[in-house]
Amino acid sequence: MSNLQDILTNNPGDELSDEELLLYLEGKLSPEAQHALEAKLVDSAFMNDAVEGLEAFSSKQHLNDYVLQLNKQLHQQLHTRKQQKEKRKIKDLPWLMIYVVIVLLLCILGYVVIRMIRA
Structure with a gap:
């Protein structure tokens, strides 16, 4: 000041x-x-x-x-x-992180399911 x-x-x-x-x-x-x-x-x-x-x-x-x-x-x-x-600034950063983790988990789960169907 x-x-x-x-x-x-x-x-x-x-x-x-x-x-x-x-x-x-x-x-x-x-x-x-x-x-x-x-x-x-x-x-x-x-x-x-x-x-x-x-x-x-x-x-x-x-x-x-x-x-x-x-x-x-x-x-x-x-x-x-x-x-x-x-x-x-992103004020709801914790919620954003939770959403990103959920989307990533859904992508990984989808990949695993697709690999199981092909096998």
């Missing part, structure tokens, strides 16, 4: 938080921190694409609202997929 709430970071090893990204976009980072963040961006194509996408937003103040909305939509989409996957 915590992974769903943090779409701005690719994996925990990158150590790049939402706050750092937002401060970078607003130009409020110190030169050293900005340089360190840009070095991380060079190493990660995902992070670089994320920053480019975030820079495309015209309203930086509403960026957090957009992130929350995306997280909500992502959570809803994943929940819907999970429900669909549950529906596709």
Whole structure:
């Protein structure tokens, strides 16, 4: 669940938080921190694409609202997929197995009867 709430970071090893990204976009980072963040961006194509996408937003103040909305939509989409996957499962699997065994036994019995008649 915590992974769903943090779409701005690719994996925990990158150590790049939402706050750092937002401060970078607003130009409020110190030169050293900005340089360190840009070095991380060079190493990660995902992070670089994320920053480019975030820079495309015209309203930086509403960026957090957009992130929350995306997280909500992502959570809803994943929940819907999970429900669909549950529906596709065979719920009466024990009965299905019993039916398969009965059909196989009837086939074997029919084969044996046919072999006895020919003999």
